[in-house]
Amino acid sequence: MEQQKLPNATLIIVLSIASYLCCCFYGIGIITAVIALVLAFNSQKIYNSNPEDYSNIGTIKTGKIISIIAIVVNLAFIGLVIWLISELGLEVLQSGDQELIQEKMQELFGQ
Structure with a gap:
């Protein structure tokens, strides 16, 4: 067969x-990373x-690894944004x- x-x-x-490329858009890439990981x-x-x-399990494993890395990077970026907002204030950043x-x-x- x-x-x-x-x-x-x-x-x-x-x-x-x-999802890896979208990490700088306020962490919105986490959505596509989770979808890719579930798939x-x-x-x-x-x-x-x-x-x-x-025959192509290697492609699936590669996608899973990239998705996990993208989730970590997106979470780090979200943490950075939250930290900046807490330290500088939302009014300062929005000005x-x-x-x-x-x-x-x-x-x-x-x-």
């Missing part, structure tokens, strides 16, 4: 890379039920006044 490709392999790779786990379950029928933001950052780091 000819081996077939696991479903959603390309979609998993695309979503996981997109990867589902595809791995399909592979584990009949490993001799499928858009670069001099005020620089002044607050210098006060924060003691320079």
Whole structure:
């Protein structure tokens, strides 16, 4: 019997890379990373039920690894944004006044 490709392999790779690239958009990439991770786990379950029928498990594993890294990076960025808001204040960040933001950052780091 000819081996077939696991479903959603390309979609998993695309979503996981997109989630990594979207981490700077206030962590919104975490959504696509979680979707890619769920799809990867589902595809791995399909592979584990009949490993001799499928050939591209490496792609699924790669997508899963990229998704996990993207989740960590997105969570770190979300943590950074929360920290900045708590330290500088939302009003300062929303003002858009670069001099005020620089002044607050210098006060924060003691320079």
